[in-house]
Amino acid sequence: SLTAGIVGLPNVGKSTLFNAITKAGAEMANYPFATIDPNVGMVEVPDDRLDRIQELIPADKVVPTTFEFTDIAGIVKGASKGEGLGNKFLENIRQVDAIVHVVRAFDDDNITHVSGKVDPIDDIETINLELGMADLEAVDKRLSKVQRAAKGNDKDAKAELAVLEKIKPVLEAGGAVRTIEFDEEEQKIVKGLFLLTSKPVLYVANIAEDDMADPEASEYFQQIKEYAAKENAEAIAVAAEAEEEIAELDDADKADFLAAEGVEEPGLNRLIRASYKLLGLQTFFTAGGKETKAWTFKAGTKAPQAAGIIHSDFERGFIRAEVMSFTDLDELETPSAVKEAGKLRSEGKEYVMQDGDIVEFRFNV
């Protein structure tokens, strides 16, 4: 399954945020693997649509979908040269599918900053430079191999060479591979290179608790947002320390805490949703049986493979999928009204699943 890796300089609040994630996840009833890997935190994906479906098509229970965060400890300046266990960290980043880049955006004289002052852009660039240098090294290595092969009639080598030559100058200028536009063929090649700066990134400003009610007022957050926008990346603000406290509270206390802070929902929920989206994950629902349940699929998944997420038999014996969109159910309020309106669709094996589909699979056993 896909995972988002939490990355950042030391002392910016990564562990605090990861603790908030695992504490929120620890409350999950159905996750028996929670303690297997201490670096992996499982979270439920908060989704209001589940409650609405449950209201309209009641079942015995509601089951949210889940996904994983991976905690990647302390990257430092010099990591790409192997300092501070650098290579291991870079290897760990290579294993994740998206990067959640935590940046310190709070002042606190009691918390040491590795470079002596709070400067979000400088921090971001320190990390991105390490990742970029590691990529440049990988690209150079690859180049020397491919250049030789491309001299002959090797078409694949020629195609890869062109891609590497497109990437190299961007890295040399301190840019990230994710900012380069590639066509479909090129994208396949890039994927095979497993470059760190080609992974999608979400910038998370760890703001002060005082800024929770109005993150936009934080100058640090504004700087981070601006930087992210230039990379076509998203930035969100959370107050990690407060989130860790919130994650430990029961529902009633949680509501009080949030009301006192002047916010509608935990920042963790926004982080989870943004990371889910970053990974290219979407949700379909099953309803009408014992459970109202959310399921995760990768954008672009076709109906039989989606059925296979529930059970391999469903994929093997797939006949068709009866599909209505959440939006239609929400508006028309009953499955029969959706059907009467001609909005209950029978989809075949080429159907590409859409976020918010409510599905019943038909299959042979």
Ligand code: GDP
């Ligand atoms: P890591 O090295 O990035 O994992 O950072 P930690 O999560 O260990 O946090 C470093 C220190 O900063 C700890 O003492 C935290 O309690 C503190 N810290 C984390 N988040 C916040 C925050 O939002 N505000 C303040 N004031 N301190 C924080």
